Amino acid sequence: MSxxxxxxxxxxxxxxxxxxxxxxxxxxxxxxxxxSLRPSLESSPRPEMGDYSSNAAMVMSKSLGRPPRxxxxxxxxxxxxxxGDLLDRxxxxxxxxINLFLADEWYRRAITSLADGGWxxxxxxxxxxxxxxxxxxxxxxxLTAASGRHAAxxxxxxxxxxxxxxxxxxxxxxxxxxxxxxNFAASIAARMTGAEPPEDGYRGxxxxxxxxxxxAEGIGPDELELLARAGVGWMVESIRASxxxxxxxxxxxxxxxxxxxxxxxxxxxxRLREAGHTFEQDGALWLxxxxxxxxxxxxxxxxxxxPTYFGADVAYHADKVERGFTRLIDVLGADHHGxxxxxxxxxxxxxxxxxxxxxxxxxMIHLIEGGRRTKMSKRAGDIVTLxxxxxxxxxxxxxxxxxxxxxxxxxxxxxxxxxxxxSENPVYYVQYAHARIQSILRKAAGSGRECGSDGxxxxxxxxxxxxxxxxxxDYPAEVHEAASRLAPHRICAYATEVAAAYHxxxxxxxxxGAEGEGLEAxxxxxxxxxxxxxxxxxALLGISAPDRM
Numbered sequence: 001m002s003x004x005x006x007x008x009x010x011x012x013x014x015x016x017x018x019x020x021x022x023x024x025x026x027x028x029x030x031x032x033x034x035x036s037l038r039p040s041l042e043s044s045p046r047p048e049m050g051d052y053s054s055n056a057a058m059v060m061s062k063s064l065g066r067p068p069r070x071x072x073x074x075x076x077x078x079x080x081x082x083x084g085d086l087l088d089r090x091x092x093x094x095x096x097x098i099n100l101f102l103a104d105e106w107y108r109r110a111i112t113s114l115a116d117g118g119w120x121x122x123x124x125x126x127x128x129x130x131x132x133x134x135x136x137x138x139x140x141x142x143l144t145a146a147s148g149r150h151a152a153x154x155x156x157x158x159x160x161x162x163x164x165x166x167x168x169x170x171x172x173x174x175x176x177x178x179x180x181x182x183n184f185a186a187s188i189a190a191r192m193t194g195a196e197p198p199e200d201g202y203r204g205x206x207x208x209x210x211x212x213x214x215x216a217e218g219i220g221p222d223e224l225e226l227l228a229r230a231g232v233g234w235m236v237e238s239i240r241a242s243x244x245x246x247x248x249x250x251x252x253x254x255x256x257x258x259x260x261x262x263x264x265x266x267x268x269x270x271r272l273r274e275a276g277h278t279f280e281q282d283g284a285l286w287l288x289x290x291x292x293x294x295x296x297x298x299x300x301x302x303x304x305x306x307p308t309y310f311g312a313d314v315a316y317h318a319d320k321v322e323r324g325f326t327r328l329i330d331v332l333g334a335d336h337h338g339x340x341x342x343x344x345x346x347x348x349x350x351x352x353x354x355x356x357x358x359x360x361x362x363x364m365i366h367l368i369e370g371g372r373r374t375k376m377s378k379r380a381g382d383i384v385t386l387x388x389x390x391x392x393x394x395x396x397x398x399x400x401x402x403x404x405x406x407x408x409x410x411x412x413x414x415x416x417x418x419x420x421x422x423s424e425n426p427v428y429y430v431q432y433a434h435a436r437i438q439s440i441l442r443k444a445a446g447s448g449r450e451c452g453s454d455g456x457x458x459x460x461x462x463x464x465x466x467x468x469x470x471x472x473x474d475y476p477a478e479v480h481e482a483a484s485r486l487a488p489h490r491i492c493a494y495a496t497e498v499a500a501a502y503h504x505x506x507x508x509x510x511x512x513g514a515e516g517e518g519l520e521a522x523x524x525x526x527x528x529x530x531x532x533x534x535x536x537x538x539a540l541l542g543i544s545a546p547d548r549m
Contacts, residue, residue: 016110016118017041017473020052020083020100027078028056031071032064043470047463050091050099051470057096068096104461110469111522114529119536121476123165130166131320132158134331135243135250136173139235140184140202143242143386145413149365151386152402152542154331155248156488157360159540164483169251169325172239173316176232177256178309185228188214189221204383210234242386246395247542259315265307268315269300277349287314292345314346321352329486331360334410360486363410365402370416393418396543400427403541404492426496427543430534433499435549436506437531444512444524459516464508465526468501472533479540488541495537502530 021041028037039056057072064071069092076090076098086106091099110118134154137147154170161168175181179200187201191211197203210231219226236253243250259265269285272278277288283303290297300311307315320328328347332339340359347357366373367384389398397418404426405411423429474494482490511527514520535545 016106016113017470017477020102020106023082024054024056024079024098024100027075027082028060031075031078032060034060034063043474044099049093051102051466052100053093054098054100055096057092057098061096072096072098107461107466107469108522110473111526111529114469114472115525119472119475119529119533121163121479124480127165127167128327129325130161130168130327130329131171131323131325132161132168132329132331133171133173135239135248136175136332137239138175138180139232139239140180141204141235141383142206143239145367145384145386145389146365148246148386148389148398149362149402149411150331150333151243151246151248152399153360153362153407153488156399156403156491156541157329157331157483157486159542160479160483160486160488160491163540164480166483171252171254172243172250174232174236174253174255176228177260177312181228181232182224184231185224188227188231189224192221242390245390246386247399254316256312256316259312259319260307264319265312265315268318269307269311271318272300272314272346272349275349275351287346287349289342289345289349292348294341294345298342298346310342310346313343317343317347317357318350321347321350321355326354327356327358329358329360331362334361334363337361358486360407362407366410366412368412368414368416373412396431397425397427399541399543400430400492403488406487406489421549426492428549430495430499430538431544431546432549433502434531434534434538434545435547437502437527437534438547440511440527441524441531447512449512449520449524459519462505462509464501464505465523468498468505468526468530471498471501472529475533475537482540491537491540495534495541498530498534498537502534505530 024041025037025039028039029035037056037059039054039059041052041054044050044053057075058068060075061068061071072092076092079098079100080087080090083106086103086109088101088103090101093099132154135143135147135150137143137150143151158168158170183198183201187197187203187207188210190197190201191208192215197207213234214221214227214230217230219230221227240250240253269278272287277291278300279286279288279297284299285301286297287300288297298310299308300314301307317328330343336359340361343359344357347355367389393401393415401413401418402411417425418427421428423432471494478490478494482488482494505526509523511523512520514523531545538545
């Protein structure tokens with residue numbers, strides 16, 4: 001039998017689940033002689049199938065030339081000998097799965113390990129320098145509730161990537177050029193004179209407010225260039241304030257106008273010329289994006305000498321690369337599917353090895369109230385702003401509801417449910433579990449009880465305790481999975497599962513006053529670790545974990 005590894009299950013090192021996986025892997029490698037083996041170890045879906053299950057014997061059987069169940073019988077004996085009193089028994093199931101039934105001692109040690117830092121998330125082996133561009137709504141009006149989904153998603157994936165060891169910066173691209181800004185300035189000017197905005201203008205009440213502000217600062221309705229710059233500046237100021245209120249602080253706001261004023265468009269296009277991937281046709285300058293997977297080539301500069309929006313966007317991403325970012329993540333709206341192939345092709349044409357580019361397309365959201373959908377249109381002025389949404393349901397509920405569905409799914413945000421203080425409201429359900437834990441810990445501290453560092457030595461571990469401990473042990477892996485997939489909705493699901501497991505434990509197991517050697521101290525310890533896990537999970541989503549509710 002090999003000597004126990006310091007990180008193996010039951011030891012004081014971190015992550016007992018990884019230690020258990022290491023023990024199974026070591027036994028399989030020693031048995032087969034193949035040091036490259038990576039058998040799986042998964043939580044069993046049903047108690048009768050054990051606590052964990054491994055496919056190790058099935059992975060090994062082909063190279064050994066032996067039936068999987070025969071291999072499983074011998075490998076199980078090695079695993080049992082290696083884990084000793086941490087394992088109750090093994091069973092062979094189906095074509096050769098090894099089901100592991102862990103002893104109570106493993107769970108007792110797992111509680112101690114979790115309390116000593118077993119929840120910590122190990123960093124990735126190869127951290128990257130990443131720029132996340134998100135929200136980037138046009139600065140022609142306040143942020144809408146729909147923009148809130150982009151803000152919440154971009155911020156959550158940033159938190160997840162940082163939690164796993166990456167260096168991440170965030171940026172908001174300000175579209176402060178083009179016809180839309182001209183129409184925006186004309187709309188402000190019209191309101192200053194009491195006229196209606198132009199047909200393609202903006203009609204929300206906020207435009208009248210901007211008109212009043214422009215007049216107070218001495219800007220005339222005929223000074224359209226000045227109105228454009230001032231109006232955009234005021235809107236960016238408002239957008240920044242709304243984001244901060246939502247718990248989203250951008251590292252930078254990048255102006256589209258600066259691309260032209262600082263010569264970045266010309267510089268970016270010149271780099272593409274030098275790489276040999278441009279050509280001239282009909283007086284325009286084109287990029288051969290079709291060579292890199294796009295369905296057709298794209299115009300960079302029109303025949304009149306004016307760069308296209310695509311040309312400016314290529315220059316912007318070239319600047320990202322020049323700033324040293326090796327991974328570019330853009331969080332965009334549902335109408336940007338056609339953008340992905342052309343921009344990916346443009347970045348490949350820069351011939352900068354090691355640069356990766358990803359686009360997260362977020363589908364639309366619908367606000368539901370009284371069973372009816374609310375439409376939003378910035379131009380028509382019929383909008384629900386992010387600030388109004390926060391006034392209504394608060395930042396925590398808004399974030400959880402906006403993040404709990406996969407980004408590629410259209411979502412309905414039920415305002416009535418988000419307002420409710422009941423177990424039907426998912427964020428309330430999770431936060432209540434944390435508040436309940438803090439209440440127990442306060443009560444224990446008030447009566448002189450303490451969380452124990454050592455678990456009980458003889459009292460059986462309740463099935464509800466086991467289920468909760470197993471979910472807590474999943475935390476590092478869940479964070480890594482959510483970060484690698486850029487999928488914060490997985491953390492919403494995980495936090496909900498932990499809360500459900502805790503509520504079941506609270507229902508089935510007495511904590512304060514529990515009878516049995518060390519049992520109360522152990523369960524208080526489990527409560528503390530659960531509370532910390534819920535708090536950290538919610539923090540990854542930008543959501544608070546209140547101590548009282």
